[in-house]
Amino acid sequence: xxxxxxxxxxxxxxxxxxxxxxxxxxxxxxxxxxxxxxxxxxxxxxxxxxxxxxxxxxxxxxxxxxxxxxxxxxxxxxxxxxxxxxxxxxxxxxxxxxxxxxxxxxxxxxxxxxxxxxxxxxxxxxxxxxxxxxxxxxxxxxxxxxxxxxxxxxxxxxxxxxxxxxxxxxxxxxxxxxxxxxxxxxxxxxxxxxxxxxxxxxxxxxxxxxxxxxxxxxxxxxxxxxxxxxxxxxxxxxxxxxxxxxxxxxxxxxxxxxxxxxxxxxxxxxxxxxxxxxxxxxxxxxxxxxxxxxxxxxxxxxxxxxxxxxxxxxxxxxxxxxxxxxxxxxxxxxxxxxxxxxxxxxxxxxxxxxxxxxxxxxxxxxxxxxxxxxxxxxxxxxxxxxxxxxxxxxxxxxxxxxxxxxxxxxxxxxxxxxxxxxxxxxxxxxxxxxxxxxxxxxxxxxxxxxxxxxxxxxxxxxxxxxxxxxxxxxxxxxxxxxxxxxxxxxxxxxxxxxxxxxxxxxxxxxxxxxxxxxxxxxxxxxxxxxxxxxxxxxxxxxxxxxxxxxxxxxxxxxxxxxxxxxxxxxxxxxxxxxxxxxxxxxxxxxxxxxxxxxxxxxxxxxxxxxxxxxxxxxxxxxxxxxxxxxxxxxxxxxxxxxxxxxxxxxxxxxxxxxxxxxxxxxxxxxxxxxxxxxxxxxxxxxxxxxxxxxxxxxxxxxxxxxxxxxxxxxxxxxxxxxxxxxxxxxxxxxxxxxxxxxxxxxxxxxxxxxxxxxxxxxxxxxxxxxxxxxxxxxxxxxxxxxxxxxxxxx
Amino acid sequence: xxxxxxxxxxxxxxxxxxxxxxxxxxxxxxxxxxxxxxxxxxxxxxxxxxxxxxxxxxxxxxxxxxxxxxxxxxxxxxxxxxxxxxxxxxxxxxxxxxxxxxxxxxxxxxxxxxxxxxxxxxxxxxxxxxxxxxxxxxxxxxxxxxxxxxxxxxxxxx
Numbered sequence: 032x033x034x035x036x037x038x039x040x041x042x043x044x045x046x047x048x049x050x051x052x053x054x055x056x057x058x059x060x061x062x063x064x065x066x067x068x069x070x071x072x073x074x075x076x077x078x079x080x081x082x083x084x085x086x087x088x089x090x091x092x093x094x095x096x097x098x099x100x101x102x103x104x105x106x107x108x109x110x111x112x113x114x115x116x117x118x119x120x121x122x123x124x125x126x127x128x129x130x131x132x133x134x135x136x137x138x139x140x141x142x143x144x145x146x147x148x149x150x151x152x153x154x155x156x157x158x159x160x161x162x163x164x165x166x167x168x169x170x171x172x173x174x175x176x177x178x179x180x181x182x183x184x185x186x187x188x189x190x191x192x193x194x195x196x197x198x199x200x201x202x203x204x205x206x207x208x209x210x211x212x213x214x215x216x217x218x219x220x221x222x223x224x225x226x227x228x229x230x231x232x233x234x235x236x237x238x239x240x241x242x243x244x245x246x247x248x249x250x251x252x253x254x255x256x257x258x259x260x261x262x263x264x265x266x267x268x269x270x271x272x273x274x275x276x277x278x279x280x281x282x283x284x285x286x287x288x289x290x291x292x293x294x295x296x297x298x299x300x301x302x303x304x305x306x307x308x309x310x311x312x313x314x315x316x317x318x319x320x321x322x323x324x325x326x327x328x329x330x331x332x333x334x335x336x337x338x339x340x341x342x343x344x345x346x347x348x349x350x351x352x353x354x355x356x357x358x359x360x361x362x363x364x365x366x367x368x369x370x371x372x373x374x375x376x377x378x379x380x381x382x383x384x385x386x387x388x389x390x391x392x393x394x395x396x397x398x399x400x401x402x403x404x405x406x407x408x409x410x411x412x413x414x415x416x417x418x419x420x421x422x423x424x425x426x427x428x429x430x431x432x433x434x435x436x437x438x439x440x441x442x443x444x445x446x447x448x449x450x451x452x453x454x455x456x457x458x459x460x461x462x463x464x465x466x467x468x469x470x471x472x473x474x475x476x477x478x479x480x481x482x483x484x485x486x487x488x489x490x491x492x493x494x495x496x497x498x499x500x501x502x503x504x505x506x507x508x509x510x511x512x513x514x515x516x517x518x519x520x521x522x523x524x525x526x527x528x529x530x531x532x533x534x535x536x537x538x539x540x541x542x543x544x545x546x547x548x549x550x551x552x553x554x555x556x557x558x559x560x561x562x563x564x565x566x567x568x569x570x571x572x573x574x575x576x577x578x579x580x581x582x583x584x585x586x587x588x589x590x591x592x593x594x595x596x597x598x599x600x601x602x603x604x605x606x607x608x609x610x611x612x613x614x615x616x617x618x619x620x621x622x623x624x625x626x627x628x629x630x631x632x633x634x635x636x637x638x639x640x641x642x643x644x645x646x647x648x649x650x651x652x653x654x655x656x657x658x659x660x661x662x663x664x665x666x667x668x669x670x671x672x673x674x675x676x677x678x679x680x681x682x683x684x685x686x687x688x689x690x691x692x693x694x695x696x697x698x699x700x701x702x703x704x705x706x707x708x709x710x711x712x713x714x715x716x717x718x719x720x721x722x723x724x725x726x727x728x729x730x731x732x733x734x735x736x737x738x739x740x741x742x743x744x745x746x747x748x749x750x751x752x753x754x755x756x757x758x759x760x761x762x763x764x765x766x767x768x769x770x771x772x773x774x775x776x777x778x779x780x781x782x783x784x785x786x787x788x789x790x791x792x793x794x795x796x797x798x799x800x801x802x803x804x805x806x807x808x809x810x811x812x813x814x815x816x817x818x819x820x821x822x823x824x825x
Numbered sequence: 826x827x828x829x830x831x832x833x834x835x836x837x838x839x840x841x842x843x844x845x846x847x848x849x850x851x852x853x854x855x856x857x858x859x860x861x862x863x864x865x866x867x868x869x870x871x872x873x874x875x876x877x878x879x880x881x882x883x884x885x886x887x888x889x890x891x892x893x894x895x896x897x898x899x900x901x902x903x904x905x906x907x908x909x910x911x912x913x914x915x916x917x918x919x920x921x922x923x924x925x926x927x928x929x930x931x932x933x934x935x936x937x938x939x940x941x942x943x944x945x946x947x948x949x950x951x952x953x954x955x956x957x958x959x960x961x962x963x964x965x966x967x968x969x970x971x972x973x974x975x976x977x978x979x980x981x982x983x
Contacts, residue, residue: 141926277916279860280860408862408864409863707971711966714967736867748958821891
């Protein structure tokens, strides 16, 4: 890799501290409204121009106020600082064909970071966007904490390092042009990929790629474009993979053709995390058409396991799974049901502090049932484990941890395990864990053959990772015209954070007894907040069960959809008690101008307070996270004609008819991608408030298909979904991937409460109603595919 | 081993496998056609939606033995070719409206949308919001609102 030179290279800045490597950047004179700063990076010895960047972390804030930690230091800061020390190891490469490539050390699952990163590079280098090629990097353990995709942190942590690398590559192209055509580099400019010098002499990126190469790596200083010079950043750009997607050419893990990797599925236990003890009809199943291998895969902390079947087609795997007669051992949540977990949550709730003397209080406990974390692509991975080596392909948000853990599992040196990150068909936090990769490797090792492992949809719902069930007790105290205290006690089934920061050491810390609690408390404290001036605030988390009892993970926005929904419902109630309109009340109590701006925008565009028929209403909610602000206004229709719509095998219920979601994401990189994220977040918010959950009965979930687990479908999509991206408010991009969920979920809950004149206290609102479906059996664990598809043709 | 033949994206194909294997696995595992995606195998999520003789259907729920030699199967890979263009108007509208996010469900969404519009046009009407409500395809990224816009604008071009 890069050979660093400490002398003889270009030195940056005039500041001695800078030369000692103590600072991230130094200010430089500049007339732009955002001060131009100089950054240090590297030109790396390679056949063509290869540039990296170096950023050193600023010291962490010394004091973190205990009442609202996120005011000074939040999860975004933590993850960005964790990524910084290795940011010089990510490189922009200029290729001989004139393209520029970047091997992105993050996972793309639809959130649009490949497009946004391509924009950063094209903008800084002044090359056309369509000449930038973004690939997903294999696991690179040297990156340590800089290959974790999570916490909506990708653009925030990559924004500067990627541009520094691109700016150095650009500078080197100018130097190469001056060497080739004469005159100083300062006379050269790049426009749209063409380098032009004095007298109009031009050269292409392709011509200069090799000429700009350096034989030994060296430090260079570089100034980045100021915001006023951005050409692409802040402009709406379509996804760079749109054409591949609409023509069916985009390659996901299961579309890869790896030699010998035949379809493989697992016959899974009837209860959560049960284990296979014996196969009673092994020989019969082995002889079934297409079947090549059958093997018991033990359940471990990392591998779900069961009986694996490898066959010529996935259909024949399903046939074999349904034919298997397996003796099962107990699961990890035997006998547990919604009601028993709820009782345990109540017992574990931390006490409230005494209410302020003389104040009136409103208090309510809300319940949030288990809900799936399922992307549409089920858990899947290809693994080829051979003598002394292993290779794995999967959509992974923590590939370094996957590689290191695989090395441990397989007793191989880390360097002998190759981990390729594939494009994911959605993730939503599910792929922070590497369940399919670990299981595929275990199966490949047991069968001594390559396997293409895919979970059945029913497996994904019943054995996959979920958003943990939780309760949130909130108490608001008010006196006269003021709110004088706010307390929240969030009690949850443990969220599994044992992936740590995406590599083995931090993962192992999380796996120690009570180690996960360290992560969950940190995560909770660095993300939750009350965006109002409510005097003294306490928000505390307590968790029940160790990770591994239930399979949980961070699911899009983790605690905050529930925390915010509980908060906003009680805010509406206190507003009413104090005689205020919900919007005017929020206006009076929001904590900063950015929040006020998004709130006002949502109210104005959504026409807050417009007259509406009985049984319909508006709801309003706000949220502060990821260096951003959001406000959501929804309208809901709860009239019988809507609620009682009949859709075959579908759930209808109330319909959200309008969503106005306003987001201030600091500096929006790609407003079009941001809009998409917000719209998607709103679809999640609608589902989570109204319809989408898992019913836990006797140690297993009842839901087994998308006709059971009611994610938003077209018949519940609002007629109007409007996303408003605020103009830049800061010089850094905030997080986008999760930001749309909490305010929209809370706004739907508030609208429902206002339309029906009730206070919903458990979510989703339909969860406690009679089941709308007949659950699939648990043995066999997967349903057979229908055979009447031609009758349904239209 | 039974032998099956049909027309796939304009070309005759042959495949040997038991007749009860669902067409989705014949396409994906035996013929290497990966546009139709697996999302449930239960005719619920509709990620594998393709066309048979111009009508939308879900190959996860059709045994290959039910496919006749004269049947024309069109997957997303063959959609543009079926109208003799580089891109079908629905695909163009999808790009224009930047519909996709992860893209996993989108081949199925596009194939279902084309059939819905054709059905409406055959009945001499525009696609209504109520008809868009009948699309059952799941999109977990939540691209639904843009899908509706894209279908409406593509309908005008079809």
